[in-house]
Structure formats: structure tokens, C-alpha cells
Amino acid sequence: MPELPEVESVLRQLRPRVRDRWIVRVTADAQTRFGGLDDAAGKRIIDLRRRGKYLLAPLEAPGERRPSRELVLHLGMTGALRLRGEDGWVPDSYVRASFVLDDGVLDFRDVRRFGRLTVVTQGDYKHIATLANLGPEPLSPQFTSEGFHRALQRSRQSVKSQLLSQRPVAGVGNIYADEALWQARVDPRARRLSRQRSDRLWAALREVLAEAVEREGTTFRDYQMVNGESGRHASFLQVYGKAGVPCPRCATPLRRVVVGGRGSTLCPRCQRW
DNA sequence: AGATCGGCCTGGACGC
DNA sequence: TGCGTCCAGGCCGATC
Structure with missing residues (x-):
């Protein structure tokens, strides 16, 4: 369930801790979602960045002038990164991979x-389709209302499915999609948005995500930061997981529907096609 | 080629 | 108490 605000919070805690550290070796379960991890050993973590829900770490071998490889990490639904022995973290049976660094263990x-862990040639995402086709960062100047409207027009999927596809915009998952659609008064099943509705959704996405980043994300079940703490945004959610509860805007009971195979909570009165 | 749907994986909630 | 069933969901690959 980690979406952009949660991954951003992990990034902010982890970046200063792993930047410039050497990866001594990597141990990992035999999992199809893990690949190329042996390539990470003996390399230095040049930086840690975020794109959408992905964490990216360029890796440089000794003597190289620029990073040749890149660690791509996706937390999936229940992924967490913890530093061994810090903030009370003791490894349990759910640890799927460990990075032995020169000054600790991640x-x-x-x-x-x-979750997914892959080492690729720096910048080469052709085997990670979602990352290769990732839309702009919602809180960056590259995410414009014009561009968003144009991106939505390229597909006839429901707007909810489009948001979850990561193509029109990066980093939105089920929680913030439902929140933004409610705030913009747009029905998740709508397939063609007028420019006006698209603009409302654009603004709502930015607002909802920025607020959640400020509160270090939403902890519903499993999400936790590097220090083990929860995000503080859960109690500020307006609609996600609140089917049957009165709409905060019009008091009509919120309803759960399935859109593109995903549960969605909406207000049947406020949110229109 | 684009849309849609099922599978992956596990724990927790729920019903009987 | 215990067992079975369903749900959560990001992403991917198979199928329509």
C-alpha cells in the first residue's frame, strides 16, 4: 500500500543513511521478483531517489567515473526497509533480502x-514496463493540467484505472486515487473527463498527495517508515475504506463499487461522470 | 494494439 | 476453537 507519500517518507529517512555507503554483499530469497542482486555487491550507493513508487539507487564500482548499475526497489504492498539494530528492529521471518553495508545491514x-528488487544497467528500465512508461511526478512543474488532460484522452479506460496505471501521473495508488476523485467530485468509473473535471482532479491529486507527504503518509496496516513509525495521515482520510459512512460533503452514505477489479469508495451523490 | 481479467502472496476478518 | 472463505492490492502477463 505504500504510495507516493509513503515512499517519499521512506526516502527521506533512508537517503542520508545509505548515500555513499558500500554494499559488501546481498542475501535474498529465491524470488522471481528479485533479479541481478549479485551485481550490487562491491559497489557504492551514489544516491537514493524516488520516481513514483519506485526507489532508485545508482551504483558505482571502484574506479568507475559514473554509476554503471542501478538498484530498483518497489515496496509492493507490505514492503519495509529497516536498519538492523536501530529503532528496536530485530529481523524476523519476513525479511526477504538483506544488504550488508560497510557500516550496517539494511x-x-x-x-x-x-515487493520487487532488481539491479539493472543504469537508466535501463525496459524490463520494468511500469517504470519505463511512468508519468510525471505530481508535485513537480512537469505535471501540468494541460498534459494531464491530454494523457487521460489517450485511453478509454475508466479514470480510476488510468490513475492506477501510473501513466498519466506517477505514484497514485488506491488510497489517494479514491481521495482525489472524491475531492474533485469525479466518478471513478468516468471514461471521458471534460477539461473542467480533469483540471479539478489535477488540483485534487496535488493537494491530497502534498498533505499526505506532510503527514508522512497513511498507515492502514503494514506501512512503516525506516524508523518503524507509522504515517499520521490515516485519520485524515475522507473516503478510503469508509463505505457506509456519511459523505463529509453531503452526508449521503458512501458506497463501495468495483472499478477495474479494484475496490473503490465513492459518494453516489457528489461524484459525477 | 488496447482493454480486461486473473494470479501472485499472506494475514486478518468474518461466518458457522 | 477451528475451519473455510473472502478480501486487501500493485503489477504483470495471458487472453480477448
């Missing part, structure tokens, strides 16, 4: 094994 814990 554990990747992932109950449901939806």
Missing part, C-alpha cells in the same frame, strides 16, 4: 512478497 521485510 533489511527488506515484505510479508506478502509483492
